[in-house]
Each structure stands twice: as C-alpha cells, then as structure tokens.
Amino acid sequence: MAYLHISCLLLAQCLLLLVTRIVANVPAVVVFGDSSVDAGNNNQISTVLKSNFQPYGRDFDGGMPTGRFSNGRVPTDFISKAFGLRSSVPAYLDPAYNISDFAVGVTFASAGTGYDTATSDVLSVIPLWKQLQYYKEFQNKLRLYMGGNKADQTIHEALHIMSLGTNDFLENYYTYPGRSNQYSIEQYQNFLIGIAGNFIKQLYGLGARKISLGGLPPMGCLPLERTTNIMGGNDCVSNYNNVALEFNDKLKTLTTNLNKQLPGIKLVFSNPYYIFLHMIRRPSLYGFEVSSVACCASGMFEMGYACNRNNLFTCTDASKYIFWDAFHPTEKANHIISDYVLKKVLAQFL
DSSP, X not given: OHHHHHHHHHHHHHHHHHHHHHHHHOOXXXXXXXXXXXXXXXXXXXXXXXXXXXXXXXXXXXXOOOSOSSSSOOHHHHHHHHTTSOSSOOBTTOTTOOHHHHTTEEEOOOTTOOSSHXXXXXXXXXXXXXXXXXXXXXXXXXXXXXXXXXXHHXXXXXXXXXXXXXXXXXXXXXXXXXXXXXXOHHHHXXXXXXXXXXHHHHHHHTXXXXXXXXXXXXXXXXXXXXXXXXXXXXXXXXXXXXHHHHHHHHHHHHHHHHHHXXXXXEEEEEOOHHHHHHHHHSGGGGTOSBOSSOSXXXXXXOOGGGSOTTOTTSXXXXXXXXXXXXXXXXXXXXHHHHHHHHHHTGGGGO
C-alpha cells in the first residue's frame, strides 16, 4: 500500500509538472488578423462590419453576441484553451477587459482587414499597421503590470498568431478596380507577401519568437462565392481556390526563408486549406449535413447586419452546418480546424 501511495504521489507530481510546463511554454496567445479571429474589436469602431447582435454568439457562453463572426467560438479561442489558458481570447478594445486579462491572451484582429491597407479602407476597419501599434501599447501596459523582465519573457514565449489575407482578394482585388489595375494577380500576391514578411520582422524586433502564420482557406467555396457562381452550377469557384493555393505556397516559402534569416525565431505555417476543403467535400465524415449554404438566413449571401435575429430562415441547429453565415464557419467547424492545426503544426510549442 505504501508503494502504491508513493507511486500515486509521483504520478500526481509528474502530471503537475507537465501541466506547468505546457502553461510555461506558452504563457499567452497574441492574435492579429481579420474576422476569422476578431473577438469584438469592431464593436468599438465606426464601421458597418459588426456582429455584436443576435443570432451571432447564440451558442457562446450565455448565448450572448460578442462580436465574433460565428455562432460561438473562433479558432484562437480553442487554441488558447488547448495551451491551458483561457477558453476565449478577449478583444483588445473591449472595455470589459484589462491588462490582467490580456496578459494571458489578447486579439487585435479586426473583421474586414487584410495585409493591404487598401483592404481595411473598404469598410473602415483596423489596418494591420494599427494592430501593431496596439500591440506596442499592450507591451508597455504589460511591463507596468508584471515588471519589465517578466513581461519580456512572456512576450518571448507567447504564441503570436496571424490569420488574414482572404479579404485582400475577395473584398479588395476582385471587387474594386484599384489594385487589379495596378497589379496582376501574381504581382499582388507578391505585394502581400512583402507586407507579411515585414510585419513578421517587426514582431521579431519587438521580442516575439513563436509565430504562427495562417494560410488561406478554399475561399472559392464560401457560400457567398458559390451563390454568385451561377454559370458554374453554384459549385466552388476554382479560380479563387487556385489563388488561395498559390498564395499559401508563397506563405510557406516565406516561412522557410524567415526561419533562416531571423536567429531564434520559431515561425510555423498553419494551413487550414486542405482540412477545410475536405470538410466541404465530405461533410458527413465530420458530422455535418450542409456544406454549400450557411445556417444564417437564406445561407447564400447574408453576413453582418443581413444576418439578424428576425430572419425566419435561420437554421435551428448550427452544428449541422459548416458555415454560420455566407463567409464564416460555425463554432463546430472552427473547432475541427483548430484541432487539426494544433495537432499538425502547433503541437511543437506544447
């Protein structure tokens, strides 16, 4: 019995050390990007692109809309929880939170933004350069809150996540003539890659060492794009998917190059494309019933204010759908995608 008691104590101590190690390895999650990871920053700015009303958030804690463009959590919420941190990552501009909350997780993301400042200008949202300014402000607050050395260590060990790029193509390049008149599609991709590279170098210069660079989803399969693809039988728009694949290849190359250039950096490429496409092509394998249209309203083109609580067509069970609105996944789909990225890419940070 004594031997068993000692064994149990040793096991408990090992488990405690393991949990402590996980938390210590990644003490915080810091997020930059667009609506895929916005937790409500757009609530606090003057833009029409908001989701702080029902039915958004109906499956979140308490059934309250937070500004997340989903019925519940977004991928970074699940990633944060997997690292032993909070089950949701708060928005930096949300007045309900302060530096004690942000010290373990914060998102500067803004729905509608992109790498290109011209993209953020379309709907007057927070550009990437402004997100970086907020990050610098956050660092100063963190140093006052926990002291310089501990703050610097937290920044050094924190996982920095970037998730953006889709809007640069669908909301900007293929919608307005400005950039498409200025650049060929390949030139525009290279232009964006330059911005992404410079942003990562700036993060590195500010102390970040663990960075996840997110790839594009199969954006031609978003319900909004399928709805308008009448000539293609409302199937996925192959041209948009091909652009996503090309851009992801460039992001992967950028990741390889920067890992060689920047000493001590651990930059990884988190690619959601193939798991997302597989869900769309084989929805039943993941417990979904509908992949071509969204849960909210008609499911064909609504998002933001067009997706409201008064629409009688909104589905009753979002877990049967891959898409919540015409542009964004459901909480269930977000969970599957984040689990995949965690196992395939981010597990090395555990």
